[in-house]
Amino acid sequence: MQHRLENFKQWLKDEKIEAAFINSTENVFYLTNFHTDPHERLMGLFVFPEADPFVIVPGMEARQVKDAGWNDEVIGYSDHENPWDFINEAIEKRGVKGDKVGFEAEVLTYGRSQSFLANFKQADVINVEDKLNNMRVVKDEQEIEIMRRAAEMADFGVEVGIGALKEGITEMEVLAKVEYELKKKGIREMSFSTMVLFGEKAGDPHGNPGSRRLKAGDLVLFDLGVVLEGYTSDITRTVAFKSVSDKQREIYDTVLKAELASLEASKPGNRIGDLDQIARDIITEAGYGNYFPHRIGHGLGINVHEFPSMSHLNEGILKKGMTYTIEPGIYVPEIGGVRIEDDVLITEEGYETLTKFPKELQIIE
Amino acid sequence: MQHRLENFKQWLKDEKIEAAFINSTENVFYLTNFHTDPHERLMGLFVFPEADPFVIVPGMEARQVKDAGWNDEVIGYSDHENPWDFINEAIEKRGVKGDKVGFEAEVLTYGRSQSFLANFKQADVINVEDKLNNMRVVKDEQEIEIMRRAAEMADFGVEVGIGALKEGITEMEVLAKVEYELKKKGIREMSFSTMVLFGEKAGDPHGNPGSRRLKAGDLVLFDLGVVLEGYTSDITRTVAFKSVSDKQREIYDTVLKAELASLEASKPGNRIGDLDQIARDIITEAGYGNYFPHRIGHGLGINVHEFPSMSHLNEGILKKGMTYTIEPGIYVPEIGGVRIEDDVLITEEGYETLTKFPKELQIIE
Numbered sequence: 001m002q003h004r005l006e007n008f009k010q011w012l013k014d015e016k017i018e019a020a021f022i023n024s025t026e027n028v029f030y031l032t033n034f035h036t037d038p039h040e041r042l043m044g045l046f047v048f049p050e051a052d053p054f055v056i057v058p059g060m061e062a063r064q065v066k067d068a069g070w071n072d073e074v075i076g077y078s079d080h081e082n083p084w085d086f087i088n089e090a091i092e093k094r095g096v097k098g099d100k101v102g103f104e105a106e107v108l109t110y111g112r113s114q115s116f117l118a119n120f121k122q123a124d125v126i127n128v129e130d131k132l133n134n135m136r137v138v139k140d141e142q143e144i145e146i147m148r149r150a151a152e153m154a155d156f157g158v159e160v161g162i163g164a165l166k167e168g169i170t171e172m173e174v175l176a177k178v179e180y181e182l183k184k185k186g187i188r189e190m191s192f193s194t195m196v197l198f199g200e201k202a203g204d205p206h207g208n209p210g211s212r213r214l215k216a217g218d219l220v221l222f223d224l225g226v227v228l229e230g231y232t233s234d235i236t237r238t239v240a241f242k243s244v245s246d247k248q249r250e251i252y253d254t255v256l257k258a259e260l261a262s263l264e265a266s267k268p269g270n271r272i273g274d275l276d277q278i279a280r281d282i283i284t285e286a287g288y289g290n291y292f293p294h295r296i297g298h299g300l301g302i303n304v305h306e307f308p309s310m311s312h313l314n315e316g317i318l319k320k321g322m323t324y325t326i327e328p329g330i331y332v333p334e335i336g337g338v339r340i341e342d343d344v345l346i347t348e349e350g351y352e353t354l355t356k357f358p359k360e361l362q363i364i365e
Numbered sequence: 366m367q368h369r370l371e372n373f374k375q376w377l378k379d380e381k382i383e384a385a386f387i388n389s390t391e392n393v394f395y396l397t398n399f400h401t402d403p404h405e406r407l408m409g410l411f412v413f414p415e416a417d418p419f420v421i422v423p424g425m426e427a428r429q430v431k432d433a434g435w436n437d438e439v440i441g442y443s444d445h446e447n448p449w450d451f452i453n454e455a456i457e458k459r460g461v462k463g464d465k466v467g468f469e470a471e472v473l474t475y476g477r478s479q480s481f482l483a484n485f486k487q488a489d490v491i492n493v494e495d496k497l498n499n500m501r502v503v504k505d506e507q508e509i510e511i512m513r514r515a516a517e518m519a520d521f522g523v524e525v526g527i528g529a530l531k532e533g534i535t536e537m538e539v540l541a542k543v544e545y546e547l548k549k550k551g552i553r554e555m556s557f558s559t560m561v562l563f564g565e566k567a568g569d570p571h572g573n574p575g576s577r578r579l580k581a582g583d584l585v586l587f588d589l590g591v592v593l594e595g596y597t598s599d600i601t602r603t604v605a606f607k608s609v610s611d612k613q614r615e616i617y618d619t620v621l622k623a624e625l626a627s628l629e630a631s632k633p634g635n636r637i638g639d640l641d642q643i644a645r646d647i648i649t650e651a652g653y654g655n656y657f658p659h660r661i662g663h664g665l666g667i668n669v670h671e672f673p674s675m676s677h678l679n680e681g682i683l684k685k686g687m688t689y690t691i692e693p694g695i696y697v698p699e700i701g702g703v704r705i706e707d708d709v710l711i712t713e714e715g716y717e718t719l720t721k722f723p724k725e726l727q728i729i730e
Contacts (some may be wrong), residue, residue, distance in 0.1 A: 040471075040670070060571055105476035106405075110468070111492065113475040127476065176548030183541030186576065193553065206425055211551065305405070 004135065005031050005053065011131055013049035018098020019091065020047045020128050021116050024107045026302045027132045028055075034068035035230050036061055042083045042112070051094035056083055084115045091119050102128040133307040137299065138321040143231065144345060147301070147323060150191075150233035151343045151354035153226045157182055158237045158357050161196060161222045165241055165364050171196045171209035182226060191225035191232035191304040202238070202337035205293060205329065216242035219252075219336040220364075225304060232304040234325050235355045236341035239362045248338075251288070251330050252361045255338045258282040258328040259359070262296055266344055266351035268320050276312040279328045288330045297325035300343055322346040323354070369500065370396050370418065376496055378414035383463020384456065385412045385493050386481050389472045391667045392497045393420075399433035400595050401426055407448045407477070416459035421448055449480045456484050467493040498672040502664065503686035508596065509710060512666070512688060515556075515598035516708045516719035518591045522547055523602045523722050526561060526587045530606055530729050536561045536574035547591060556590035556597035556669040567603070567702035570658060570694065581607035584617075584701040585729075590669060597669040599690050600720045601706035604727045613703075616653065616695050617726045620703045623647040623693040624724070627661055631709055631716035633685050641677040644693045653695045662690035665708055687711040688719070 008031060012020055022028055023044035029035040031045055038058055047053045054073035055065050062076030075090060077083045101120045103113065105127035117123060139147065157178050164177040175196040182190070194209070199218035201207045214220070218241045225234035238255075240248060258279035265275050276296035283292045297310035300323050308316055310324055327341030342353040373396060377385055387393055388409035394400040396410060403423055412418045419438035420430050427441030440455060442448045466485045468478065470492035482488060504512065522543050529542040540561040547555075559574070564583035566572045579585070583606045590599035603620075605613060623644035630640050641661035648657045662675035665688050673681055675689055692706030707718040 103475070105479075106474050108475050109471050110473050110475050110478040110490070111470035113478075114470075125475070172551055172553075173549050176545045179548065180541045180545035183544065184538050186537055188537075188558065188574070209553070 005047065007135065008132070009047060009049055009053075012047065012102070015100075015102075015126065017100050017102045017126055017128075018048065018123075019096050019120065020102040021045075021108065022047065022104060022128070022132070023112070024104050026306075027104065029230055030132065030136055030302060032065065032068060032070050034065045034070060036064070046087070046091070048094060048096050051096055054090050056087055056090075087116075088119055098123060100124045100126060102126040104129045104132075136301055137307045138319055139301060139323050139345075140321070143301065144321070144323070146229045146231045147233065147343070147345075148354050150226055150228040150231050151235070151356075153182060153185065153187060153228060154224060154233040154235040154343070155355055155357040156185070157194075157224045157226070158222050158235055161224075162220075162237075162239055162362070162364060165214060165220060165239075167215065167242075168213050170211045170213055171198055171201065172211060174214075175209050178222075178224060187226045187228065189227040191227050191234060195221065195223035195236075197221045197337070198241075199336055200334050203331050203333050203335055205331045205337065214241055217245065219244075219248055219338060221337055221339060223339065223341065230302055232300060232302070233343055233355065234300060234304055234341065235343065235357065236327055236329075236339045237357055237359070238338045238340065239364050241364050244361065244363055247335065249361065250286075251332065251335075251338050254283055254286040254288060255328050255330055255340050256359060256361075259326055259340045259342070262326045262328065263342070263344065263351060263353065266318065266326070266346060267349065268318055268346055270318045272308050272310060272314040272316045272318060273312045275326065276310055276314075279326075280312065283328060283330060288332075291330045291332055292328060293331070294329070297327050297341070297344075299324045318346050320346050320348055370412065372500065373497070374412060374414055374418075377412065377467070380465075380467075380491065382465050382467045382491055382493070383413065383488075384461050384485065385467040386410075386473065387412065387469060387493070387497070388477070389469055391671075392469065394595050395497065395501055395667060397430070397433060397435050399430045399435060401429070406444075407442075411452070411456070413459060413461050416461055419455050421452055421455075452480075453484055463488060465489045465491060467491040469494045469497075501666055502672045503684055504666060504688050504710075505686070508666065509686070509688070511594045511596045512598065512708070512710075513719050515591055515593040515596050516600070516721075518547060518550065518552060518593060519589060519598040519600040519708070520720055520722040521550070522559075522589045522591070523587050523600055526589075527585075527602075527604055527727070527729060530579060530585060530604075532580065532607075533578050535576045535578055536563055536566065537576065539579075540574050543587075543589060552591045552593065554592040556592050556599060560586065560588035562586045562702070563606075564701055565699050568696050568698050568700055570696045570702065579606055582610065584609075584613055584703060586702055586704060588704065588706065595667055597665060597667070598708055598720065599665060599669055599706065600708065600722065601692055601694075601704045602722055602724070603703045603705065604729050606729050609726065609728055612700065614726065615651075616697065616700075617703050619648055619651040619653060620693050620695055620705050621724060621726075624691055624705045624707070627691045627693065628707070628709065628716060628718065631683065631691070631711060632714065633683055633711055635683045637673055637675060637679040637681045637683060638677045640691065641675055641679075644691075645677065648693060648695060653697075656695045656697055657693060658696070659694070662692050662706070662709075664689045683711050685711050685713055 059076030329339030331337035424441030694704030696702035
């Protein structure tokens with residue numbers, strides 16, 4: 001973690017930002033290796049270009065910060081104390097003053113921003129989120145190793161879900177089974193609300209699992225992922241139950257072709273936006289352009305949605321160590337939907353999918 | 366919902382607040398009956414003492430706002446549009462100006478506050494959270510009916526958990542079974558991270574379920590709840606597995622006595638803080654005062670933690686329709702912990718527990 005913090009401090013110095021307050025669970029974890037969701041209680045990391053950083057947490061978590069490997073100051077406070085008394089004192093003790101300070105402007109609440117800014121009258125505010133998001137875009141070996149295991153768990157979730165399919169079962173029953181088996185393997189948190197959608201329900205990209213019962217001829221869409229050691233996975237697979245119509249097969253084949261083409265374009269030096277464009281062109285040529293209403297994917301890491309945005313507008317360039325999803329989909333109201341999604345890692349020469357579950361159209365008996 | 370919104374508008378008028386922006390999922394739901402978590406996308410309700418209110422949401426959710434019963438303006442925007450263009454126009458169209466405006470200061474991000482405040486140069490900012498939290502403290506019949514069903518589901522979760530106990534099973538396996546059965550009944554979301562703790566693990570009030578295996582002589586602590594139609598439940602029960610020591614029984618009896626005494630004091634007109642004090646006195650007299658490190662409970666409703674805070678410092682008075690938890694606990698490191706928690710409704714004459722699972726010490730064979 002130390003080099004990440006040094007990198008961030010150097011940036012503060014270059015930008016002449018005198019103090020930064022980081023309080024998102026994700027960025028505190030990235031910079032300190034300490035992972036917590038303190039709910040309404042205040043938690044955060046204070047970084048200065050010259051002075052020593054410090055972490056403030058509810059007192060009962062102070063030891064966990066040290067256990068995570070943090071060697072600088074940790075301030076714990078109890079429920080009847082005002083954490084800002086300690087923060088203000090720690091800032092003053094360090095002699096930090098400045099007319100330019102930073103925090104995560106789309107994370108920090110207005111109330112807390114006012115408490116922080118009271119230490120720096122009239123200071124300009126810099127949003128430090130983009131800097132941190134950009135630091136996080138390229139993963140190191142340790143992060144990739146964890147994401148690899150998180151993706152394996154996602155593969156397993158799809159396997160369980162397919163195994164649970166039978167005539168008359170409901171979406172929620174299949175979903176419950178998937179999460180049950182993952183929890184038994186020690187997964188405490190899914191990376192987002194698991195999706196299991198049958199038939200016409202999968203034709204709505206914002207559909208929710210419910211009491212729809214499975215019947216022959218349905219397409220079944222699974223979209224799920226886990227949180228493992230602070231990192232996420234995210235997979236989508238679609239299978240047919242008992243039979244598949246020509247129309248369904250055409251849709252499936254189109255999505256798969258688009259996904260494979262987008263994967264093939266995944267290599268260092270290529271333009272990020274092209275991955276969306278390549279898939280979109282294939283789907284449009286097949287006549288389904290209006291049924292692919294979302295971008296091709298999103299960056300993946302500590303957050304299930306992070307940088308880079310895999311939109312056709314993204315002019316950025318792919319680099320070794322980037323991780324993101326590729327997930328084209330076609331959703332036809334009444335008929336159903338198909339989406340195929342993998343977690344992708346950019347390698348030296350090209351790419352590797354971290355999710356490995358097969359993608360040929362399966363007809364489940 | 367209409368009377369809630371009128372009540373809030375009247376308050377804005379009384380306080381001379383010219384515009385209010387509400388964007389927490391909970392308070393938007395409370396005032397509009399529309400429930401959504403838009404993640405990073407902007408969603409919110411704008412209320413004015415004189416002009417008509419409006420809701421802004423991602424376009425794909427606009428219809429759901431109407432379906433929820435909202436009859437005023439709804440503005441939908443797409444991902445490539447800036448919602449503030451629409452908001453600023455809607456505010457200007459209403460001719461709203463003012464030097465005093467409000468929002469949820471501990472919810473709204475700094476970034477969004479600046480966008481909102483750009484419409485009201487130099488305006489004073491009022492935090493409207495306390496007003497809304499206080500409005501929500503007394504539940505109406507419809508809210509109570511939903512909470513009653515949410516509490517039934519929590520009872521069921523404990524029943525499932527106890528039914529799953531057997532020698533050698535892990536905490537996570539029991540937890541997985543509990544959530545599996547609840548999901549099969551259609552529950553999509555737990556109201557917080559489910560706790561199943563065995564033996565000495567239950568002796569840490571911040572313990573996490575893991576791979577600890579159950580053995581004879583363990584106390585087993587369950588703490589769980591569900592989200593149902595926007596409302597939460599929250600129950601804790603503790604049972605003994607195969608046998609119970611005199612010490613464990615003494616701890617259990619003390620917690621139960623404290624809980625019952627606190628419940629008995631639950632009636633309209635009584636001071637809220639007394640409920641904590643009564644339980645605390647019993648636990649202290651029994652010699653366990655240092656092992657009861659938290660307040661007696663918390664308000665319960667749309668949030669699993671809301672007003673009133675059931676702390677001994679709360680000078681407020683109990684009123685018919687209030688709902689909260691009573692949950693004394695004793696946690697002895699190495700030996701184990703006991704907590705007993707019910708969801709309580711204040712009635713005309715006294716109280717009713719919405720959670721009904723039995724509380725006599727059970728020794729599970």
